Amino acid sequence: MKLLAHSVFLLLLMLCTNASDEQVYIVTLHGSPAIHKFSGNGGSPRARARLFTTRSATVAYTAELVARHDNLLSGIFTSSSYKKLYSYSHVLNGFAVQLTSKQADALRSLPGVRRLEKDCRVVKLTTHTPEFLGLSTGAWPREGGPTNAGEGVVIGIIDTGIDPTHPSFSVKGSVAYPPLEDFHGKCEENGGSPGFSCNGKIIAAQHFAAAAQAAGAFNSSNDFASPLDGDGHGSHTASIAAGNHGVFVSNDGFYFGEASGMAPRARISVYKALYRQFGGFMSDVVAAIDQAAKDGVDVLSLSVGPSSPPSSSRVTYLNAFDVALLSAVKAGVFVVQAAGNGGPYPRTMASFSPWIMSVAAGLDDRNYSNSIYLGNGAKLTGAGLAPATPGDQMYNLVLAEDALANTSGFSFSPSNCQQPGVLNKTLIQGKILLCTYSFSFIYGASTVKRVSDTAKNLGAVGFVLLAKTDLPGNKFNPVPLGMPGIVITNVQDSLFLLDYYNASNGGSDAWAKIGNGMNPTFQGTAPQVALYSSRGPGVKDYTLQDSDILKPNILGPGSLIWGAWSPIGTDEPDFQGEHFAMMSGTSMATPHIAGVAALIRQAHPDWSPAAIASAMMTTALVTDNKGQPLLAQHYSSSGGVDLIQATPFDFGSGAINATAALDPGLVFDAKYEDYISFLCSVTQTDHTQVMNVTGSSCGVKGTSTSALNTPSITLSSLVASRSVTRSVTNVAGVAETYILSYVEPPGISMQVSPQSFPIEAGKSVAFSVGFKVAAPITGEYSFGSLVLRGDKGHLVRIPLAIRAAAR
Numbered sequence: 001m002k003l004l005a006h007s008v009f010l011l012l013l014m015l016c017t018n019a020s021d022e023q024v025y026i027v028t029l030h031g032s033p034a035i036h037k038f039s040g041n042g043g044s045p046r047a048r049a050r051l052f053t054t055r056s057a058t059v060a061y062t063a064e065l066v067a068r069h070d071n072l073l074s075g076i077f078t079s080s081s082y083k084k085l086y087s088y089s090h091v092l093n094g095f096a097v098q099l100t101s102k103q104a105d106a107l108r109s110l111p112g113v114r115r116l117e118k119d120c121r122v123v124k125l126t127t128h129t130p131e132f133l134g135l136s137t138g139a140w141p142r143e144g145g146p147t148n149a150g151e152g153v154v155i156g157i158i159d160t161g162i163d164p165t166h167p168s169f170s171v172k173g174s175v176a177y178p179p180l181e182d183f184h185g186k187c188e189e190n191g192g193s194p195g196f197s198c199n200g201k202i203i204a205a206q207h208f209a210a211a212a213q214a215a216g217a218f219n220s221s222n223d224f225a226s227p228l229d230g231d232g233h234g235s236h237t238a239s240i241a242a243g244n245h246g247v248f249v250s251n252d253g254f255y256f257g258e259a260s261g262m263a264p265r266a267r268i269s270v271y272k273a274l275y276r277q278f279g280g281f282m283s284d285v286v287a288a289i290d291q292a293a294k295d296g297v298d299v300l301s302l303s304v305g306p307s308s309p310p311s312s313s314r315v316t317y318l319n320a321f322d323v324a325l326l327s328a329v330k331a332g333v334f335v336v337q338a339a340g341n342g343g344p345y346p347r348t349m350a351s352f353s354p355w356i357m358s359v360a361a362g363l364d365d366r367n368y369s370n371s372i373y374l375g376n377g378a379k380l381t382g383a384g385l386a387p388a389t390p391g392d393q394m395y396n397l398v399l400a401e402d403a404l405a406n407t408s409g410f411s412f413s414p415s416n417c418q419q420p421g422v423l424n425k426t427l428i429q430g431k432i433l434l435c436t437y438s439f440s441f442i443y444g445a446s447t448v449k450r451v452s453d454t455a456k457n458l459g460a461v462g463f464v465l466l467a468k469t470d471l472p473g474n475k476f477n478p479v480p481l482g483m484p485g486i487v488i489t490n491v492q493d494s495l496f497l498l499d500y501y502n503a504s505n506g507g508s509d510a511w512a513k514i515g516n517g518m519n520p521t522f523q524g525t526a527p528q529v530a531l532y533s534s535r536g537p538g539v540k541d542y543t544l545q546d547s548d549i550l551k552p553n554i555l556g557p558g559s560l561i562w563g564a565w566s567p568i569g570t571d572e573p574d575f576q577g578e579h580f581a582m583m584s585g586t587s588m589a590t591p592h593i594a595g596v597a598a599l600i601r602q603a604h605p606d607w608s609p610a611a612i613a614s615a616m617m618t619t620a621l622v623t624d625n626k627g628q629p630l631l632a633q634h635y636s637s638s639g640g641v642d643l644i645q646a647t648p649f650d651f652g653s654g655a656i657n658a659t660a661a662l663d664p665g666l667v668f669d670a671k672y673e674d675y676i677s678f679l680c681s682v683t684q685t686d687h688t689q690v691m692n693v694t695g696s697s698c699g700v701k702g703t704s705t706s707a708l709n710t711p712s713i714t715l716s717s718l719v720a721s722r723s724v725t726r727s728v729t730n731v732a733g734v735a736e737t738y739i740l741s742y743v744e745p746p747g748i749s750m751q752v753s754p755q756s757f758p759i760e761a762g763k764s765v766a767f768s769v770g771f772k773v774a775a776p777i778t779g780e781y782s783f784g785s786l787v788l789r790g791d792k793g794h795l796v797r798i799p800l801a802i803r804a805a806a807r
C-alpha cells in the first residue's frame with residue numbers, strides 16, 4: 001500500500017553512464033537487416049518467420065551478417081580485447097559489443113559503420129476488467145467464447161520472465177494447444193533449480209542477459225539464467241494479456257473473485273530482459289526485439305520504456321530501441337508500449353514513435369474501501385481490503401507511541417509499526433494498534449505489509465494506519481492485509497481520530513471496530529485517467545519540442561489490477577510469497593491493449609499493425625459510464641487530487657472499446673514507407689541520419705510530419721492556415737456512404753472536403769481537412785474532433801489537437 005506513484009513500476013530509466021572506460025555499445029552497420037532485405041509490407045509475421053527460418057537465401061543472409069560482424073571486429077581488434085554480446089540481424093544490422101572508448105573511436109571511423117550508441121542502463125521503477133471492457137458479452141462471443149478468444153495468436157512479452165507453474169498459464173483442463181505452424185520461438189528448458197519448461201500455452205521462452213552479465217550486474221542465484229520470473233512483474237503483465245479464463249484469485253488466504261486475460265486462448269512467448277534488482281540494459285532489450293520479430297510473434301507488449309527522451313539521437317524516434325521496433329512493425333508485428341508513469345505533468349511520455357501504440361492508464365469502476373466505527377458514534381472511511389474485526393463489539397485503541405518497549409538499536413520510527421520488538425506486547429494484545437504513515441513509506445523501506453505483520457505478531461486484533469500530514473501524492477494503493485486493518489488517507493479524519501483518542505482518558509476509554517473491506521464497490525465514474533499516467537503532448541527530441549504525433553494513443557485499465565504473481569517475486573514487498581497481486585501502472589494498462597490487439601488479429605489476420613491501431617483508436621470512448629466527457633486526475637492547488645475534464649493529451653483517442661474495435665468500418669492505414677517519409681520530414685533530422693539509421697533514403701519531395709496517415713491530427717504550430725490530408729480504407733466488407741462532421745477546436749475554424757463520400761469495400765478514399773486560426777493566439781492547444789458517420793452504422797472518430805502560433 002505504497003503511494004500509487006511509487007507502486008507503479010514500468011520504466012526502464014535510461015542512464016547512459018560510463019563508470020569505467022569499458023562500455024557496451026550498440027553498433028549499427030550499413031546494409032539491410034533481414035526483415036528489410038526479404039519482405040515487403042503486409043502479410044502475417046508468421047509468414048515472414050517461415051521465410052527467415054526455412055528459405056535458404058534468408059538463412060544464408062543472416063549467417064553472412066553475423067560473419068560480417070565478427071570479421072569487422074576481428075579485423076581491427078585482437079580477440080581478447082573486446083567482447084561481442086549479440087549480433088542483431090533481423091530488426092537491425094549490427095551488434096552489441098563491449099569496448100574501451102579508444103576502441104570505440106577506431107570502430108566508429110571504419111567504413112561500413114553507421115553509428116555507435118552507448119548502451120543504456122535500464123532501471124525498473126512499476127480482474128474484473130474483462131467485464132468492465134465488455135469482452136464477455138462483446139468480443140469473446142464473436143470469437144467462439146473465452147475458450148477460443150485469441151486462438152492461433154502469439155503475444156510476445158518483453159519483461160521479467162514468467163512463472164510457468166501458475167494457474168493463469170496452466171494447460172490442465174484446457175483443450176490441448178497444438179503446435180503453431182510457422183512459429184519459430186524456442187523454449188529455453190533449463191534443468192537446473194529452479195527449472196523452467198514451456199507447455200504449449202507458453203509457447204516459447206528465452207532470456208537475454210549478456211549485457212547484464214558483462215556489466216557484472218547479473219547474479220545467477222538471484223536473477224536466474226532462465227526465463228523464470230524472479231520478480232513478479234512479467235507474470236502479472238502476461239496474465240493480463242493472455243492469462244487463462246476463470247482463474248480463482250486468492251491472496252493471503254482470502255478469495256478475490258476470478259481473473260482472466262483479455263485473450264485467454266492466445267499463446268505467450270516470453271522474452272526475459274529485465275531483472276529483479278537492477279532492471280535491465282537496452283542492448284538486451286533490443287536482442288529480445290530482434291528474436292521476437294524473427295520468431296513471428298503477432299503482438300509485442302512492452303511494459304517498459306525510458307523515463308525521459310533518450311539523448312543518444314537528437315530525434316526521439318531514431319534511438320536503437322525505436323528503430324528496432326520500426327523494423328518489427330514492418331514485419332507485421334503490432335507493438336504496444338506503456339505511456340509512462342510520469343503524470344500528471346505535460347510532456348512526460350516515455351513512448352514516442354508513431355509506429356508504436358502508447359497506452360495511458362485509467363481507473364476502472366472497482367474500488368476497495370473500508371470504514372472504522374468509533375466509540376463516539378463517528379464513522380471514518382479509508383482504504384481497506386481487509387476483513388472486519390471479529391464480532392460486533394468495539395475494541396480498545398492503543399497508539400504505538402504509548403506502547404513502546406526497547407527502542408534502542410532500531411532503524412524505523414516506532415510509530416510506523418515496522419518491527420514488533422520496539423513495542424510492548426502486553427499493552428497491545430487484544431487491542432487495535434494505531435500507527436502513523438510517514439515519508440518512509442514513500443521513499444524508505446516501510447511497508448503496510450510490515451505494519452500488518454507487526455500488529456499480528458503483537459496479538460493486536462487490528463490496526464489503523466493514519467496519515468497525519470498531507471504527503472506529496474498521498475494516494476494509497478490498497479493491498480490485501482492479512483488481518484483487520486484500515487488506512488485513513490484523509491488528514492482531517494486522521495486528526496479527528498487522534499483527538500478522540502486523546503480526549504478519551506489518554507486512550508484508555510477510546511474504542512472502535514473495523515468494518516469488512518474485502519468486498520469491492522462498483523460505483524463511481526469510470527473510466528478516469530489515473531494521476532500517474534504520463535501526459536502528452538508527445539515530444540520529438542530530448543529538448544522536449546512538441547511533435548505533430550498524438551501521444552498517448554489510447555486509455556486502458558491500469559489501476560488496482562489483479563494478476564498472476566510469482567511467489568518468489570521480490571518486486572513488491574507487499575506481495576512476497578503470494579500467487580496473485582494487485583498492481584497499478586501504465587505497465588498494467590499495456591497488456592490489456594496487447595490482448596485486445598490479439599483478438600483483432602484473430603478476427604482479421606491480414607490487417608497491418610497501423611490498421612489494428614486505427615481500429616482501436618477510432619472506436620474508442622470519449623465519455624464515461626455516466627455519459628459525461630472523460631475526466632482525468634490532476635493535483636489540486638492544495639496537493640490533493642482533483643478531477644478535471646480530460647483531453648486527448650491525457651487519453652489519446654479515448655478508452656478502449658474492444659467490441660467496437662473488431663468492426664471499425666474504416667481504418668487509417670500506414671506502411672513502412674510512410675513512416676520513413678515521416679522521419680524525413682521531422683525538421684531536426686537531416687536526411688543522411690535517416691539513411692544512416694534506417695537504411696532508407698528520403699527522396700527529394702518534402703512533406704510535413706502531419707501528413708502521416710494517423711487516426712488523429714495534431715498541429716503543434718498552426719500558422720495562419722493549413723490543410724491536412726487523410727486517407728481511409730473500407731474494411732467492413734460492404735460499400736458504405738460516410739458523412740463527415742466535426743467539432744472545431746476553440747479558436748480554430750475548419751473545413752472538410754468532400755463532406756460526404758461513398759466507399760466500396762476494400763477501397764480507399766482521401767479527404768482533406770483545413771484549419772485556420774480564428775482567434776487571438778494564446779499559445780495553448782485546443783481540442784476538437786472529426787467524425788465520419790456511415791449509413792451502415794459505423795462511427796469513426798478522430799481527435800484534433802491544434803496550437804495556433806504567430807509564425
Ligand SMILES: *[C@@H]1O[C@H](CO)[C@@H](O)[C@H](O)[C@H]1NC(C)=O
Nearest residue numbers: 216217218219220221222223
Ligand atoms: C548473489 O545472490 C546470492 C543470493 O541472494 C547472494 O548470497 C550473493 O551474495 C550474491 N552475489 C553477489 C556477487 O552479489
Ligand SMILES: *[C@@H]1O[C@H](CO)[C@@H](O)[C@H](O)[C@H]1NC(C)=O
Nearest residue numbers: 367368369370381382383524
Ligand atoms: C476509492 O476508495 C477510496 C477510499 O475510500 C476513496 O478515497 C477513493 O476516492 C475511491 N476512489 C474512487 C475512484 O471512487
Ligand SMILES: *[C@@H]1O[C@H](CO)[C@@H](O)[C@H](O)[C@H]1NC(C)=O
Nearest residue numbers: 404405406423424425426427
Ligand atoms: C510492558 O508493559 C507492562 C505493563 O505496563 C510493563 O509491566 C512492562 O515492564 C513493559 N515491558 C517493557 C519491555 O517495557
Ligand SMILES: *[C@@H]1O[C@H](CO)[C@@H](O)[C@H](O)[C@H]1NC(C)=O
Nearest residue numbers: 405406407408409410421422
Ligand atoms: C534493546 O535492544 C538492543 C538491540 O536489539 C539490545 O542490544 C539490548 O540488549 C536491548 N535492551 C534491553 C533492555 O532489552
Ligand SMILES: *[C@@H]1O[C@H](CO)[C@@H](O)[C@H](O)[C@H]1NC(C)=O
Nearest residue numbers: 495496497498499500501502
Ligand atoms: C494527542 O496527545 C499527544 C500527547 O499528549 C500529542 O502529542 C498530540 O499532538 C495530541 N494529538 C492531537 C491530535 O491532539
Ligand SMILES: *[C@@H]1O[C@H](CO)[C@@H](O)[C@H](O)[C@H]1NC(C)=O
Nearest residue numbers: 134138621657658659660661
Ligand atoms: C462499445 O461498442 C459496442 C459496439 O459498437 C457498443 O454496442 C457499446 O455500447 C460500446 N460500449 C460502450 C460502453 O459505449
Ligand SMILES: *[C@@H]1O[C@H](CO)[C@@H](O)[C@H](O)[C@H]1NC(C)=O
Nearest residue numbers: 112113114686688689690692
Ligand atoms: C551518416 O554516416 C556517414 C558515414 O558513416 C557519416 O559521415 C555521417 O556523419 C552520418 N550522418 C549522420 C547525420 O549521422
